[in-house]
Amino acid sequence: MTPDTDMIDLFVIGGGINGAGVARDAAGRGLKVVLCEKDDLAQGTSSRSGKLVHGGLRYLEYYEFRLVREALIEREVLLNAAPHIIWPMRFVLPHSPEDRPAWLVRLGLFLYDHLGGRKKLPGTRTLDLRRDPEGAPLLDQYHKGFEYSDCWVDDARLVILNAVGAAEKGAEVLTRSPCISARRENGAWTVQTRNEVTGEIRSFRARCIVNCAGPWVSDIISNVAGANSARKVRLVKGSHIIVPKWWSGQQAYLVQNHDKRVIFVNPYEGDKALIGTTDVAYEGRAEDVAVGQDEIDYLLAAVNRYFKEKLRPSDVLHAFSGVRPLFDDGKGNPSAVTRDYVFDLDTTGGAPLLNIFGGKITTFRELAERGMHKLKGIFPGMGPDWTETAPLPGGEIANADFESFLNLQRELHPWMPRPLIVHYARLYGARIRDVAAGAMNMADLGRHFGGNLYEAEVRYLVAREWAQTPEDILMRRTKHYLHLTPAEQQAFADWFNGSDLARAA
Numbered sequence: 001m002t003p004d005t006d007m008i009d010l011f012v013i014g015g016g017i018n019g020a021g022v023a024r025d026a027a028g029r030g031l032k033v034v035l036c037e038k039d040d041l042a043q044g045t046s047s048r049s050g051k052l053v054h055g056g057l058r059y060l061e062y063y064e065f066r067l068v069r070e071a072l073i074e075r076e077v078l079l080n081a082a083p084h085i086i087w088p089m090r091f092v093l094p095h096s097p098e099d100r101p102a103w104l105v106r107l108g109l110f111l112y113d114h115l116g117g118r119k120k121l122p123g124t125r126t127l128d129l130r131r132d133p134e135g136a137p138l139l140d141q142y143h144k145g146f147e148y149s150d151c152w153v154d155d156a157r158l159v160i161l162n163a164v165g166a167a168e169k170g171a172e173v174l175t176r177s178p179c180i181s182a183r184r185e186n187g188a189w190t191v192q193t194r195n196e197v198t199g200e201i202r203s204f205r206a207r208c209i210v211n212c213a214g215p216w217v218s219d220i221i222s223n224v225a226g227a228n229s230a231r232k233v234r235l236v237k238g239s240h241i242i243v244p245k246w247w248s249g250q251q252a253y254l255v256q257n258h259d260k261r262v263i264f265v266n267p268y269e270g271d272k273a274l275i276g277t278t279d280v281a282y283e284g285r286a287e288d289v290a291v292g293q294d295e296i297d298y299l300l301a302a303v304n305r306y307f308k309e310k311l312r313p314s315d316v317l318h319a320f321s322g323v324r325p326l327f328d329d330g331k332g333n334p335s336a337v338t339r340d341y342v343f344d345l346d347t348t349g350g351a352p353l354l355n356i357f358g359g360k361i362t363t364f365r366e367l368a369e370r371g372m373h374k375l376k377g378i379f380p381g382m383g384p385d386w387t388e389t390a391p392l393p394g395g396e397i398a399n400a401d402f403e404s405f406l407n408l409q410r411e412l413h414p415w416m417p418r419p420l421i422v423h424y425a426r427l428y429g430a431r432i433r434d435v436a437a438g439a440m441n442m443a444d445l446g447r448h449f450g451g452n453l454y455e456a457e458v459r460y461l462v463a464r465e466w467a468q469t470p471e472d473i474l475m476r477r478t479k480h481y482l483h484l485t486p487a488e489q490q491a492f493a494d495w496f497n498g499s500d501l502a503r504a505a
């Protein structure tokens with residue numbers, strides 16, 4: 001066992017969006033922070049979301065006005081902080097009179113446009129789907145539609161960027177290191193982690209724990225910390241499918257289903273479409289969540305009701321499923337359970353445990369800030385709020401203007417093919433200079449594994465972003481798994497596992 005006897009301020013359990021966001025915020029206030037994640041960063045729910053930074057149009061029907069307003073405000077804050085991994089998207093909503101009257105949709109969109117201090121994003125417009133090009137892929141029976149704005153985000157990278165930001169402010173980030181026990185002793189916590197790769201057990205003394213374990217939040221409370229909470233988490237499964245994109249244009253679609261749910265049909269990774277989601281009550285282990293054939297059939301049927309092109313199960317290239325860790329507000333219908341977050345601060349024995357229930361990708365920054373406000377009494381000397389105007393790593397882009405940034409990168413790297421520059425600029429923003437460090441031509445990027453994957457990027461991800469396995473690289477740090485053939489992915493894995501990088505990781 002390695003004793004880390006120095007007292008740290010904050011021990012954060014969970015390397016999803018909320019844990020990474022809390023660690024970054026707290027470290028930037030001058031607190032001594034350790035973050036532990038049992039698997040890879042973002043391996044839980046935070047890489048399996050619908051990848052939208054959005055107010056949540058449908059939550060208006062559940063009268064969640066405060067949540068929608070705050071999330072709408074947060075959209076533009078995050079757009080400025082990370083314009084490389086977050087960008088505006090227009091959503092076309094074909095009007096389906098059987099599902100909702102036009103006046104209700106119009107009212108919802110009016111509120112959506114005006115609730116949240118919209119500055120950069122364009123407002124709603126009405127479409128004539130028989131004339132406007134956005135209507136071309138839709139069935140002729142849909143005459144009228146609406147188009148509104150939200151934002152797209154690379155969810156897993158948002159987690160990584162927060163972890164990088166936390167580390168740059170002095171936090172220690174441990175991956176593949178579950179917290180195996182936490183005990184209150186003499187007004188502080190003694191916390192143990194076990195490194196699943198090396199077997200090393202580490203022990204920390206911490207003044208406070210923040211439990212950001214998402215779907216595992218209750219498990220941490222009762223089984224790891226031996227504590228109690230009157231609050232409960234409600235697990236709701238949601239699945240997505242990936243198919244080849246079949247329409248032209250960058251717009252997404254939002255279609256209404258007969259059960260009053262809405263399904264997103266979003267352009268994804270250039271030539272693909274991401275379709276989701278479902279809302280299914282879930283009671284199993286969060287690790288075991290998997291897409292059901294019934295969910296795939298449900299999503300395909302909802303989409304086929306609207307588009308001329310008919311999707312078949314054989315069109316599904318990939319599917320993934322995640323578990324929403326919702327705060328259990330006692331609502332029966334999984335779609336109606338609140339998407340808001342709730343703090344539960346347990347100060348027993350002078351060793352605080354802050355449990356977090358719920359919290360969307362969109363609201364992570366604000367959640368972290370409010371969580372730190374809850375701990376003001378414990379850390380009276382900590383620094384002020386700072387994340388609202390601070391760029392995330394790589395987001396140091398003048399005026400958050402990604403297009404000008406991209407043009408500049410083209411001038412700086414005239415030897416790089418355009419798709420590769422776009423790939424680096426999108427994933428790494430201003431850190432592109434570190435990924436392609438010192439490279440003057442394609443040969444300098446090292447071995448090529450297919451698509452846009454070169455050795456230089458792999459080395460960067462291992463050195464700077466805690467990547468340890470081929471899957472960390474192909475599926476979470478990047479989405480190369482969608483662009484490399486199975487044979488290329490296998491060849492990459494063989495190379496990686498036999499290289500100095502696997503040993504270093």
Ligand SMILES: Cc1cc2nc3c(=O)[nH]c(=O)nc-3n(C[C@H](O)[C@H](O)[C@H](O)COP(=O)(O)OP(=O)(O)OC[C@H]3O[C@@H](n4cnc5c(N)ncnc54)[C@H](O)[C@@H]3O)c2cc1C
Nearest residue numbers: 014016017018038044045046049050052179214238361362
């Ligand atoms: C289908 C679906 C679609 C969604 N779409 C959107 C969307 O479009 N926009 C949006 O804003 N939100 C969306 N969400 C919600 C959002 O994804 C989640 O609310 C958010 O990712 C939860 O983050 P988290 O950090 O709380 O949990 P997680 O990401 O699950 O992180 C918790 C982490 O804790 C770790 N952990 C557990 N036990 C331990 C332990 N003992 N020691 C150390 N670590 C541990 C886990 O491994 C995990 O990585 C969606 C969710 C789902 C499921």
